[in-house]
Amino acid sequence: MFENDTVELNQIPHYQEVDFNSLHSDYVKILRMNAAITLFVGLAISTALFFVFEDFERFYFIGAVLFVFLNIAIFPLIAYKKKKYAFRQHDAIYSSGLIFKSTHIIPYIRLQHVVIKQGWYAKRLGLAALQLHTAANDNIDVTIPGLTLEDAERWKSYLVNRLQELEDETEA
Amino acid sequence: MKQKPNFDFSQPNKLDRKALWLVLGNAFWGIFRSLWPIFVALAINGLPNKEDWKYAYLGFFAIVVLLIARLSINYFYYSFQVIEDELIIKKGWLNKSKTVIKLDKIHEVNLSQKLIHKIIGLYIVGVDTAGSSKTEITINGIGYSKALALKEVLTNTEIETTRETSEIHSEEETEQHIGEQTENEAISKPVVQQENISHNIVIGLSSLIKIGLTRNYLQTFGLLVAFSFQIIEQLRSFFSVDDEEASKYNEMIQEVNFERLGGLLILILILGLVLFIMLFNLGRTLLTYYNYKIQLKNKHLTVSYGLTDSHIIAVPSNKVQIFQIKQNYFQKLMNLFEVSIKQIESSENNKKKKGLIVPGANQAELKQIFEVIYQKDLDIKSKAYKPHKRILFLKFLWLCIPAAIALGVFYFTENLSYSWIILPFFVLIYFLIWCGYRNEKLYIEDDFIILKNGVWDISTTYLQINKIQKVTVRQSFFQEGKNLGSLDLDTAAGTVTLFYYDFELLQNLANELIYKIEKNKYKWM
Numbered sequence: 272m273f274e275n276d277t278v279e280l281n282q283i284p285h286y287q288e289v290d291f292n293s294l295h296s297d298y299v300k301i302l303r304m305n306a307a308i309t310l311f312v313g314l315a316i317s318t319a320l321f322f323v324f325e326d327f328e329r330f331y332f333i334g335a336v337l338f339v340f341l342n343i344a345i346f347p348l349i350a351y352k353k354k355k356y357a358f359r360q361h362d363a364i365y366s367s368g369l370i371f372k373s374t375h376i377i378p379y380i381r382l383q384h385v386v387i388k389q390g391w392y393a394k395r396l397g398l399a400a401l402q403l404h405t406a407a408n409d410n411i412d413v414t415i416p417g418l419t420l421e422d423a424e425r426w427k428s429y430l431v432n433r434l435q436e437l438e439d440e441t442e443a
Numbered sequence: 444m445k446q447k448p449n450f451d452f453s454q455p456n457k458l459d460r461k462a463l464w465l466v467l468g469n470a471f472w473g474i475f476r477s478l479w480p481i482f483v484a485l486a487i488n489g490l491p492n493k494e495d496w497k498y499a500y501l502g503f504f505a506i507v508v509l510l511i512a513r514l515s516i517n518y519f520y521y522s523f524q525v526i527e528d529e530l531i532i533k534k535g536w537l538n539k540s541k542t543v544i545k546l547d548k549i550h551e552v553n554l555s556q557k558l559i560h561k562i563i564g565l566y567i568v569g570v571d572t573a574g575s576s577k578t579e580i581t582i583n584g585i586g587y588s589k590a591l592a593l594k595e596v597l598t599n600t601e602i603e604t605t606r607e608t609s610e611i612h613s614e615e616e617t618e619q620h621i622g623e624q625t626e627n628e629a630i631s632k633p634v635v636q637q638e639n640i641s642h643n644i645v646i647g648l649s650s651l652i653k654i655g656l657t658r659n660y661l662q663t664f665g666l667l668v669a670f671s672f673q674i675i676e677q678l679r680s681f682f683s684v685d686d687e688e689a690s691k692y693n694e695m696i697q698e699v700n701f702e703r704l705g706g707l708l709i710l711i712l713i714l715g716l717v718l719f720i721m722l723f724n725l726g727r728t729l730l731t732y733y734n735y736k737i738q739l740k741n742k743h744l745t746v747s748y749g750l751t752d753s754h755i756i757a758v759p760s761n762k763v764q765i766f767q768i769k770q771n772y773f774q775k776l777m778n779l780f781e782v783s784i785k786q787i788e789s790s791e792n793n794k795k796k797k798g799l800i801v802p803g804a805n806q807a808e809l810k811q812i813f814e815v816i817y818q819k820d821l822d823i824k825s826k827a828y829k830p831h832k833r834i835l836f837l838k839f840l841w842l843c844i845p846a847a848i849a850l851g852v853f854y855f856t857e858n859l860s861y862s863w864i865i866l867p868f869f870v871l872i873y874f875l876i877w878c879g880y881r882n883e884k885l886y887i888e889d890d891f892i893i894l895k896n897g898v899w900d901i902s903t904t905y906l907q908i909n910k911i912q913k914v915t916v917r918q919s920f921f922q923e924g925k926n927l928g929s930l931d932l933d934t935a936a937g938t939v940t941l942f943y944y945d946f947e948l949l950q951n952l953a954n955e956l957i958y959k960i961e962k963n964k965y966k967w968m
Binding site: 283285361372373375376378381408413437 | 911920937938958961964
């Protein structure tokens, strides 16, 4: 059968159609730990408020403090499912956010360096975070958390090699 | 070929001899500044015994001798040299230090002069590298021609490449030969063959005065608002008598009086303040930018300016990250633009580096500058996009927050009768927001993203696509229904944010930008 599909003028790859990887399932343990610590701090502050002040109004404050801390603790536990990453041939994509969704795209040729970071609890679980730095300001660089250390190291060496390849291609 | 004195930077070079005076002068000034109270006290009171004077002199003398010794050692053991592609700086007598910088890591070399340098006739050479601010280096105190020569040697990496390509085009020489030649030239006599294509732009005194009178209006306005509260408060406390003693009727009369007299005074004060700030702006502009000259050599911008402190800054075009022009209504009438050329910001001292500012270039000069940097015409040919109207509603909601807080404050301080004050402010600020919305426009060209925005000073930001480091697409839960979003384009000189545009447009734009960067393997520096 004869086919004549339309051809698009420039078939630019779409970042929206990429298959994203989810984070490692153990990552939620770190979040639970963080949540527990946050809740503990919140409770401590509430108890302090309870004993320091004597008016009835203190309960409003305590309620507000508990509410804020509860939110801070619970929110990441829900939002982490939205954290996803993908490595394409030419760029890394990381998307996150439950209410405010954001998708970061970093082309490999703009990478300055790649860093692996581990907290103490992540170390026990064998997890690590991969930081991708560009020449843009440091505070807006991308960190992909919840990778196993092995994966993080493999991705890192992949990125470094890929960066080298691309640089060689440009110079050639 | 221009005749230039020959400097050999391959050998260790010392600072100029006069630089010792510079260092000593600075040191004595420092001592004097910190010790003058003691001198004054000694001069007035004297010392009890004449014997003690001897010790005082001796002590002072010892301090001075030690200081001179220390500074001279620093001076005599300081040297800099350029070997092949490295700048090497050696310091110290007992604690030696050696700093090595690869020439291709240098992204800006500038010459500057403080007042004292101007008197002695020496320059400071500042070397900025792409790394952290710690690696930035100053060579304090070399003569003008030597400083220029050093600058050329340090920045000649680009010149080499442009020269190479031009020569390959013109005559078929062997690559090896060119390589040798450039290397020799690089060390002994840098850049001489560039002089052929160069324009000069001089920004005259009249343009500077015009710009000085019309720039920074918004800040001035902000200052006025901030001050007006204080002025009103001052006046009130000055005019009002104790509240408890006066009856209600009296109070009313006094308030009317205050409003009449105070109104006039406030008007005079505000006018005075406007005048003062305008003059202040003018003075500052003239002082910093006096005698502003731009030299446009192929793909290089060399700028010199300054009345008391002078600066000479060279900017290679490929290091320019963002090009921004600003113009307000008055400046539009006078055909003047304020141009800021943003380069790489080091993350540690963002505030210090605002990039290069060209105050008051006219349309033709602006075009020339833009062409030297981007080899492209300044005009915008593509169609304009605008952010979605809903942003006006969103900003309305944001504005309600401070209004509500102000209302709350009035309510709790039981001054609810003054709460009408909020309304004119609300309307005024909302009007400004509306102006900002009206001015905002986005143009997408083949290799540029151009964003126009601003309330009074309308700035046009030209972002070349290959300068983009990272792209972030954002959409909030609330924007999903209307299919809106925003896009952050991060560069080494800051972020350009496209806020509240059609999400599909932004997604396509993000895909296209990334595609272009990756496909063409653009370099950003």
